[in-house]
Ligand SMILES: Nc1ncnc2c1ncn2[C@@H]1O[C@H](COP(=O)(O)OP(=O)(O)OP(=O)(O)O)[C@@H](O)[C@H]1O
């Protein structure tokens with residue numbers, strides 16, 4: 001900022017270069033000293049090098065400004081100090097200069113004063129402002145003011161130039177009235193600042209005026225443009241020429257869009273072209289206002305593209321929504337108005353109503369079958385009340401195909417009113433789903449559930465029944481145990497009595513006793529008979545009867561019994577037998593079964609005092625798993641049924657409950673023992689069957705006896721012991737521990753002509769045998785005290801005397817010779833108590849059987865074999881040993897492989913008969929070891945395992961499959977002998 005000079009000294013008026021600005025500061029003398037210096041310093045510092053700060057005295061200021069105004073330089077900025085002597089005069093003189101610069105009034109600290117000052121100064125028409133020299137951004141403020149001044153000045157200059165040109169033109173056209181064309185300040189300013197290009201053309205379309213907007217837009221300076229024919233301008237386009245043409249001289253304003261290329265860049269313009277006429281209406285050229293709309297167009301284009309994109313998105317969105325609506329899983333329909341005209345429906349809706357035209361139709365037209373149904377009424381109600389309705393599982397009847405019958409569908413749905421802005425209903429929205437399948441399944445399920453509940457109830461009551469049955473059978477089992485024990489002792493007692501009585505009777509035949517005594521004797525004998533019957537029934541109930549079951553057909557039993565039954569029933573009872581054809585066989589003791597049938601028939605007769613009908617019926621039947629659940633120890637399977645029904649009094653529940661209990665009777669004292677049904681019960685159970693009562697009071701009762709099916713062919717019915725009572729002369733050894741029983745037996749046998757030896761237990765019987773006495777028959781009690789059991793005794797007796805016969809007697813048979821309720825094969829038994837005739841017949845029968853069997857033995861089993869029998873089950877071992885002894889072999893039974901090997905080491909055997917499953921070492925190991933000891937010994941394997949055993953085939957020569965009978969055993973022994 002050179003050239004500043006202190007106030008009061010004459011400034012050096014150096015002509016300033018164009019564009020340079022001068023700042024004049026008229027400083028009042030009062031603003032002296034430090035304040036003035038500080039102000040100047042601030043200006044100098046803040047103003048850039050662009051400015052020259054000149055300090056002038058008040059009086060010099062106006063002149064200096066005049067000089068600067070006249071120059072072609074940029075207009076000055078003037079800063080007027082405070083408290084000048086004649087501030088107003090200074091300002092006025094500056095104003096008079098048509099001052100183009102900017103006047104700053106240095107601010108007063110006092111704002112009130114400032115206002116007063118400004119009010120008094122002639123500032124109109126000038127650009128002025130108040131300047132606080134201390135305010136920040138002073139340089140920018142000054143630069144801004146300077147730039148504005150420069151702009152204004154430039155405009156003014158251009159206008160002046162234009163005027164000059166016009167004046168020249170007017171001078172050149174004398175017909176035109178010379179006219180001073182002076183643009184005023186604001187017009188110039190408007191044109192200069194207009195963003196649009198303003199171009200004036202003369203009548204020849206040469207450029208007259210080229211605004212700075214045109215310069216910016218077309219990047220072409222006025223100097224380059226003015227005077228040239230417009231069509232030669234590089235930015236010109238055919239569109240502008242066409243625009244001019246259509247504007248013509250008189251045609252008025254034309255607007256058009258065109259494109260031009262400026263500096264290689266395409267620009268889009270919008271032009272307004274007007275013919276210009278002077279005040280006299282003469283055409284003097286064109287005015288063209290060109291606006292650059294490139295950016296706008298680009299924006300519009302972008303907007304259009306965005307709009308298009310949005311439209312596309314909307315339309316795909318709409319499409320998507322339409323698809324969603326159509327495919328919605330539930331049904332949707334929209335109806336309009338109070339007659340519910342369908343406007344929209346989706347696929348699910350069409351599906352449920354059966355695909356018919358509904359759009360545009362009212363609900364009644366579209367779904368005529370709905371008339372009178374609840375749904376239509378509901379629609380009206382929802383429409384009128386405006387209250388939505390939700391229905392669940394509502395049944396509707398629809399005709400889903402033309403001509404088809406009405407079909408009931410169940411729906412869950414909501415009817416929702418559609419309202420206008422005032423809340424009035426305009427239509428309805430139906431939405432819901434077809435729940436028919438669901439409902440039907442649910443109905444079925446609930447039905448099943450009910451059935452299930454019923455089933456559970458039934459099963460529960462069955463369970464209770466079976467528990468009762470179990471308790472009952474457990475009770476009967478317990479009583480049976482007790483009864484069996486009593487019967488055993490009772491039989492021994494009876495045996496003594498019966499024996500003694502019979503011997504007495506024999507004596508009586510020789511002595512002549514009074515009739516009265518004979519009568520007493522007979523009564524006693526009858527009483528013993530009754531006792532024997534009782535005891536046998538008790539044994540039957542206790543399932544301790546030694547049964548001899550044979551495969552037979554019930555029909556045949558019934559036929560054979562018909563005479564007996566008719567007799568027992570009497571004339572007032574009709575007998576009917578319904579025999580099932582193709583009836584299966586069953587394995588049962590025929591004599592005991594006959595007893596049961598007779599007992600039941602007599603019970604029936606007693607229940608029909610006024611006569612009635614007894615029906616015996618047989619059938620094949622199957623007891624299933626469910627049925628046998630109620631019966632302990634009863635396997636499911638095939639059974640032969642015998643039903644015995646009467647038309648009698650029937651039984652009340654409490655009688656049925658106890659009917660099988662021993663000694664339970666409803667008959668008068670002495671009329672019934674209450675053992676008939678107990679015996680029937682014990683017998684069927686012992687035979688592997690089942691008995692059941694069905695009874696209804698005053699209607700009658702049915703007893704159903706189920707006996708297991710047998711696949712064996714029917715056997716000959718063994719004849720009941722009978723025939724003449726004959727004795728013999730053979731020698732019989734009686735082994736019996738009870739002396740009284742023994743003595744009666746001995747006496748009876750002696751009475752029959754036999755030679756009789758006796759022993760009180762097994763040990764002494766063995767001694768008798770060993771003594772060499774010739775004994776043909778050993779008659780032994782089954783249960784005997786001492787170390788030698790009856791079966792041991794029998795085996796040893798046979799070992800000593802291979803041809804000896806054995807007859808057992810017992811009042812109670814459990815293990816020794818009866819297995820599974822049946823006598824072991826080949827075993828002869830006479831049950832206690834027996835009568836003299838029974839004993840006589842049985843002894844003869846045994847001798848006669850021997851004759852037949854003995855011949856066979858002689859034929860097939862010459863010479864005895866030494867057999868080692870290995871079996872851990874003691875009962876089986878005893879039974880088989882006895883059989884083998886009976887067949888004339890020498891046999892030793894042991895319970896394990898270890899014991900067998902011990903024996904083998906001591907004695908030589910011809911045959912090893914062994915079980916495979918042994919407690920210690922197995923049968924396989926035994927066979928291997930035994931072969932090392934005695935390679936010549938034959939081996940018979942008796943196994944219940946069947947063919948699955950994996951023993952060494954060479955080691956095993958002979959097989960016996962359990963259970964085996966006498967024939968199988970004999971055959972195995974024959975094979976052994978052959979080796
Ligand atoms: N067919 C039947 N009709 C009605 N009640 C019967 C029938 N069979 C048996 N009862 C009832 O069962 C009870 C027991 O029968 P059970 O045969 O065990 O003995 P009982 O007939 O009384 O005597 P017993 O058989 O020794 O002559 C009978 O007293 C009777 O009340």
Ligand SMILES: [Mg+2]
Nearest residue numbers: 599603676677
């Ligand atoms: Mg009875």
